[in-house]
Amino acid sequence: MVSVVLLFTQLAVKMKNMKIGLFDSGIGGLTVLRAIREKFPNVDLVYLGDTARVPYGNKSPQTVVRYSFECADFLLFQDINLLVVACNTASSYALEELKKALSIPVVGVIEPGVKSALRTTSRGRVGVIGTMATIKSGSHKKLLEEYGVIVFQKACPLFVPLVEEGIIEGEIAKKVVEYYLQELKEVDIDTLILGCTHYPLLKPLIEDFIGEKVKVVDSAESTAREIEPLVSDQGSSELELYFTDHSQNMNFLIEFILGKPTEHKLVAPICNLR
Ligand code: DGL
Numbered sequence: 001m002v003s004v005v006l007l008f009t010q011l012a013v014k015m016k017n018m019k020i021g022l023f024d025s026g027i028g029g030l031t032v033l034r035a036i037r038e039k040f041p042n043v044d045l046v047y048l049g050d051t052a053r054v055p056y057g058n059k060s061p062q063t064v065v066r067y068s069f070e071c072a073d074f075l076l077f078q079d080i081n082l083l084v085v086a087c088n089t090a091s092s093y094a095l096e097e098l099k100k101a102l103s104i105p106v107v108g109v110i111e112p113g114v115k116s117a118l119r120t121t122s123r124g125r126v127g128v129i130g131t132m133a134t135i136k137s138g139s140h141k142k143l144l145e146e147y148g149v150i151v152f153q154k155a156c157p158l159f160v161p162l163v164e165e166g167i168i169e170g171e172i173a174k175k176v177v178e179y180y181l182q183e184l185k186e187v188d189i190d191t192l193i194l195g196c197t198h199y200p201l202l203k204p205l206i207e208d209f210i211g212e213k214v215k216v217v218d219s220a221e222s223t224a225r226e227i228e229p230l231v232s233d234q235g236s237s238e239l240e241l242y243f244t245d246h247s248q249n250m251n252f253l254i255e256f257i258l259g260k261p262t263e264h265k266l267v268a269p270i271c272n273l274r
Pocket of ligand 1: 024025026028029054055056057058086087088089090131134160195196197198
């Protein structure tokens, strides 16, 4: 009898739709969502962009951890069975605590980004760009150095506001890219990690400036690969997008990243859930 019950429980778990929750401070994490959706077209996805409180990258570690737990709580309430922290800043500071506290698997974007660079680098000279907080945490650097890679870091705090404003091409964006990346151009790197999920939106400008000898990598595809063992591509392909505030450019950016207009809902900024 016991074994029959057990069998049914296991079957029920297997039959349960795969529903992956992702969160980021804003729209950047949609670059990760896009890669996951491409690889697993049938799973259900629910995304939370904390646009009321973006950017996370200049907040204290304690605040980033608190916001991350609040986002995770909201997603858990949506009955997800896997959480992807689609934000390098949150992954740098909150991943380990989330893993300990949650009863579902939690995956971040730092390790996938690093793996992607390790697969790409030819001479072991890697640049990392990210938010102030991510760069300060040294999360990519520490991992890369374990593999003997020489790492050059640069925080680019204006990139996130630029992207959230929808300024992803043109003179202003170009000048900001030049301003931050000039010093990385002078240290002979062969690979550059986009250590923030917003930055793939600036990739064409970054590639143009840094030059074709440098391979520019991000964590999106690599994160999709990373979760493969945890995902059964079974679900109803539902996509739910939530944001904690409206922004003027949201529709444009969602369409730009996901390729078509996608409905989204607003949720009040989540506070004190824990
Ligand atoms: N997309 C977030 C990241 O990957 C941006 C953080 C921010 O809001 O500053 O770090």
